[in-house]
Amino acid sequence: MxxxxxxxxxxxxxxxxxxxxxxxxxxxxxxxxxxxxxxQNMALNSFITEDGLEMGRAxxxxxxxxxxxPHVYMNPILLKPTNDMGSQVIVNGEVLGNMSARDYFAYKKxxxxxxxxxxxxxxxxxxxxxxxxxxxxxxxxxxxxxxxxxxxxxxxxxxxxxxxxxxxxxxxxxxxxxxxxxxxxxxxxxxxxxxxxxxxxxxxxxxxxxxxxxxxxxxxxxxxxxxxxxxEDEDSLSERLTGNDTVEAIDIAVIRLPRIANFTDFNVLESMAGVSVRYVKSVAELRHPDMILLPGTKNTMRDLLWLRQNGLEAAIQKAHQSGTVIFGICGGYQMLGESLADPLGVEEGGELRGIGLLPMDTVFAGEKTRTRVSGTVGTLPGPLAGLSGLLVEGYEIHMGISTFHEKQCPMTVLKDAVTGGQKQDGGALASGVYGSYVHGFFDRSEIASSVIRALAAQKGLDFDAMPQMDYQQYKxxxxxxxxxxxxxxxxxxxxxxxxxxxxxxxx
Structure with a gap:
C-alpha cells in the first residue's frame, strides 16, 4: 500500500x-x-474524465x-453549490441528487x-x-x-x-x-x-x-x-477573479457571474503576452473590450436575471452592435439565445427571455450531459473565421438542450467519447457572436493564438510581433x-x- x-x-x-x-x-x-x-470537494470548477465522470478541478x-x-477516484465526492443552502451531490463522478446542507450532513456517512x-x-x-x-x-x-x-x-x-x-x-x-x-x-x-x-x-x-x-x-x-x-484554481475564491484592471493590447472581458463555473476555460488566454483578461461584474468595469466572454454558471437563469438587472445585458448588446466579439461557453452560450425554458424545475422553473444574440432556444432537461469530445471547428463566418477547421477537444457538462430555429453554422463538429457518435455543437454568426458547450475550447494553443490573431487584426495590430507560447509547455x-x-x-x-x-x- x-x-x-x-x-x-x-x-x-x-x-x-x-x-x-x-x-x-x-x-x-x-x-x-x-x-x-x-x-470531498466543494467547488463549481469541475472536469469530465475520459470515461465521462465528473470530478473537482483541483x-x-x-x-x-x-x-x-486524472481519475474520479482522486475526488469521489464533489459538492456543487446550487444556492446558499444546498448543493448538487456527485458521487464517483455521477449525480446523486440535490440536497440541502442539513440533509447532506445526515446522509454523508x-x-x-x-x-x-x-x-x-x-x-x-x-x-x-x-x-x-x-x-x-x-x-x-x-x-x-x-x-x-x-x-x-x-x-x-x-x-x-x-x-x-x-x-x-x-x-x-x-x-x-x-x-x-x-x-x-x-x-x-x-x-x-x-x-x-x-x-x-x-x-x-x-x-x-x-x-x-x-x-x-x-x-x-x-x-x-x-x-x-x-x-488552475479550485473555485471562485480565486485571486485571478479580482484586482485585474490592467488593459493590454488585446483586452478580453469575462463576465463574472455570481455562480461562475469553470472559469479555468480562459486561463490559456490569460497566459498570453499582450493580452489582458479582466473579470468584470458591472457596466463601469466592462469598458470597451475587444471580446466579451460569457462563462459557464451553475444557474443559468438566475445569473441571466442578475445580468439583466445590473445593466450588463444591455451593455453586451450595445458592445455587439459596435463590433465587439461575443463568445459564450456552456451556460453563457445558453444565455445568448432567445429563450430558456425549465419545465422540470431543474434551475428556477418557468421561462425566461434570453439575450437574443443567437437564434436558438434552450430547454433544461432532467439528465446531465457529461462527456469528453474532440473534433474540429466548423467553417466559421465573421471575425473568428481563421479558427475554421482547427482541432478542438474538451468536455461537456450541462443540463440544457439548445435548438436553433433557423439554419445555423455550427461552432464545432464533434465526436462524443462516451457514445462514439458524431454531432454538431454551438453556433456562429457573421456579426461576431459565437457559442459552444465545449469547456476547454481555447486550451489548444492553435485555437487561442488564432483568436488573438483575429482580435489583433481587427485593431490593425501585428500578431506575429507578439510573443508566442505553447500552453501545455507553459503549465x-x-x-x-x-x-x-x-x-x-x-x-x-x-x-x-x-x-x-x-x-x-x-x-
Missing amino acids: AKSIMIQGTMSNAGKSLLAAGLCRIFHQDGYKVAPFKS QVMQAEAAGIR RLIPDIKKAYGTLASEYDIIVLEGAGSPAEINLKQEDLVNMGMAKLAKAPVLLAGDIDRGGVFAQLVGTVDLLEPEERARIKGLIINKFRGDKTILDPGLSLLSERTKIPVVGVVPYMQIDV ETQYDLLADTLRRHLDMDQVYRILEEGLDDEN
Whole structure:
C-alpha cells in the first residue's frame, strides 16, 4: 500500500491545493508514482474524465503536477453549490441528487464505503498519496461526521502538515487555535506546521516560529513565500477573479457571474503576452473590450436575471452592435439565445427571455450531459473565421438542450467519447457572436493564438510581433517552478521523514 501525507489548513483558501500540487510534483520529480486525493470537494470548477465522470478541478491540476491522468477516484465526492443552502451531490463522478446542507450532513456517512474504495484503489496502484483536506479540521460543529480532514487522515493513517495563511494576518493564532481545538489523538496526527503566503524578511518571523513550536510541540517545517504561480484554481475564491484592471493590447472581458463555473476555460488566454483578461461584474468595469466572454454558471437563469438587472445585458448588446466579439461557453452560450425554458424545475422553473444574440432556444432537461469530445471547428463566418477547421477537444457538462430555429453554422463538429457518435455543437454568426458547450475550447494553443490573431487584426495590430507560447509547455514550467519554490522553503528532508515514518495503527 502507498505511503501517505496530508495537507490540512487553518481555513479555506489557506493554500492547501497549491501545496499538495507542489508535493505531488516533487515526489514525481524524485521518481515516485504519486497521486492526489481529496475525499470531498466543494467547488463549481469541475472536469469530465475520459470515461465521462465528473470530478473537482483541483485534483485534475494536482494529477497534472504528478504527471498522471486524472481519475474520479482522486475526488469521489464533489459538492456543487446550487444556492446558499444546498448543493448538487456527485458521487464517483455521477449525480446523486440535490440536497440541502442539513440533509447532506445526515446522509454523508453512507458515503464512507465509496471513499474507502476510491482511496484503497489509488493506494494499491501508487507509491505515495498526497491528500488534501477542506476548510479547517477545527470546525467543531462538523467534526463528528468529518470525512475530509482528520476523519480522512485516520482512515488513510496519514500524517498531517497543517498550513496557516499569514497573508490574512493572525497566522500564529490560526495555528495554535486550530491545534488547541483538536482532540489529543487528532493533534498527534499533525507532524509539521507550514506558514504559507509569507511576504518579507523571514528572520523577523524567527522568534515567533520558536514560540509556535514550543507552544504546540510541533515543528515548523517551512515558511513558504507568497507565490505567483499560474496554475488552475479550485473555485471562485480565486485571486485571478479580482484586482485585474490592467488593459493590454488585446483586452478580453469575462463576465463574472455570481455562480461562475469553470472559469479555468480562459486561463490559456490569460497566459498570453499582450493580452489582458479582466473579470468584470458591472457596466463601469466592462469598458470597451475587444471580446466579451460569457462563462459557464451553475444557474443559468438566475445569473441571466442578475445580468439583466445590473445593466450588463444591455451593455453586451450595445458592445455587439459596435463590433465587439461575443463568445459564450456552456451556460453563457445558453444565455445568448432567445429563450430558456425549465419545465422540470431543474434551475428556477418557468421561462425566461434570453439575450437574443443567437437564434436558438434552450430547454433544461432532467439528465446531465457529461462527456469528453474532440473534433474540429466548423467553417466559421465573421471575425473568428481563421479558427475554421482547427482541432478542438474538451468536455461537456450541462443540463440544457439548445435548438436553433433557423439554419445555423455550427461552432464545432464533434465526436462524443462516451457514445462514439458524431454531432454538431454551438453556433456562429457573421456579426461576431459565437457559442459552444465545449469547456476547454481555447486550451489548444492553435485555437487561442488564432483568436488573438483575429482580435489583433481587427485593431490593425501585428500578431506575429507578439510573443508566442505553447500552453501545455507553459503549465509544465509552472509546476516545476512550484516544486522548486517548495524545495527551497520546506524542509524536504523532514517531510520525507514524516512520510516514511507515517502513523502507527493506534493513532
